[in-house]
Amino acid sequence: MKQNDLRFAIASQGATICVQFLHPLDIIKTRMQSHDGQTHKNLVPKYGSISNAIKQIYKEEGIKGFTKGIFWSLCANSIARVLFFVFYESKKEECNSYFGHGSKKGILIASIYASLLAQLITQPLWVTLTRLQLNVGKMNGFENVKFTIQQIYNQHGFLGFYRGLKMALFTSCHGMIQINCYEWTLSLLTQLEQYKDFNSFIAGGFSKGFAIFCTYPMTTIKTRIIQNQFIGSENPKYKSNFDIANKILEHEGFRGFYKGITASMLKGMPSKAIYFFFYEHFKDMLNVGRTKNNN
Structure with a gap:
């Protein structure tokens, strides 16, 4: 690993630790996303809202219900983000030599490359x-x-550990959309020369919200197909990704694809705002910050 790759990894890891306190919202999002509104073959209760989910989880599982998988989440997010940003920054440097600094083509190629590799591994x-x-x-x-x-x-x-891989590879475009939106927003804010110290914070939050909205239906399908393998293989609720999409439209309408998106936004936007804020600052501390040419 090159010295800069190690520093990017350290910056990413430091930023990941800073956002882990929002894990309870991720639990609520996943559970709301997985429930189809029917009375059978669901692993979790039906939650009418975020506040209702908080009450039910606390009543039935106690405070520990909000921390389920928190250390595994830290591990998964740490590995995924380190891999993504090491792959992304490395490929972006390579693309810069071909297309020039800050090239949109270079950013696009690097983000696709990093997203697919990180998703496949994790x-x-x-x-x-x-x-x-x-x-x-x-x-x-x-x-x-x-x-x-x-x-x-x-x-x-x-x-079984690769259940939903096809849809997961499609949802890996989330990272591509997010990083391209982030780079574009950060570049725009830098040109405007406003809120200079918080450019990465604003760009990180906005880019995450945009990426969530664009890819959320695919993550809903992915969650349902992963859940499907635990309900029982004798008579599974869903036969394929297309079957999931059809049944969501039939029984839940288009809004069914966006179940839990409020919790996802509440968790994702501030966490990514904080994440990118610390990521850019850690990069500066480690002397791998952006140069003027990159802006």
């Missing part, structure tokens, strides 16, 4: 995390992780 982590968050039982911590991994492997083998 898919088992996300499958496990989704299952941890959908577990409404009393298990917590390592016991929950051990049970979940054993259940996936015993019932579905190694391929």
Whole structure:
């Protein structure tokens, strides 16, 4: 690994730790996303709203219900973000030599490359995390992780950890959309020369919200297909990604694709705003910050 790659990794890891306190909203988002409104074959109760979800989770699972999978989430996010930004920054430097600094083509190519590679490597982590968050039982911590991994492997083998991979690769465009929107917004704010110290904060929050809105229907389908393997293989609720989409439209309408998006926005936008704020500042501290040419 090149010295700059190591520094990008450290910057990414430091920023990841700073946003982990928003994990409870991720649990609520995943559970609301997974429920189809029907009375059967659902792993979690139906939550009418974020406040209703908070009340039900606290009543049935206690305060620990809001921390399920939190350390696994930290691990998954740390690995995914480190991989993404190491791949992205490395490929962007390579593209800069071909297309020039700040080239839109270079940013696009680097973001696609980084998104696909990071998603492919970390898919088992996300499958496990989704299952941890959908577990409404009393298990917590390592016991929950051990049970979940054993259940996936015993019932579905190694391929069970790659459930929903096709849709996951499509949703990897989330990172591409986000980083391109981030770079564009950051460049615009830099030119305006306003809120200079908070440019990365504003750009990070806005880009995350835009990416969530664009890709949320795909993440809903991905969550449903991952959930599907735990309901039972004898008579699964869903047969394919297209079957999921059709049933969502039939039973829940178009809004069904956006279940839990409020929780996702409340978690995603501030977390990414904080993340990019610290990421850029850590890069400056580690002397791998942006040059004037890059802006």
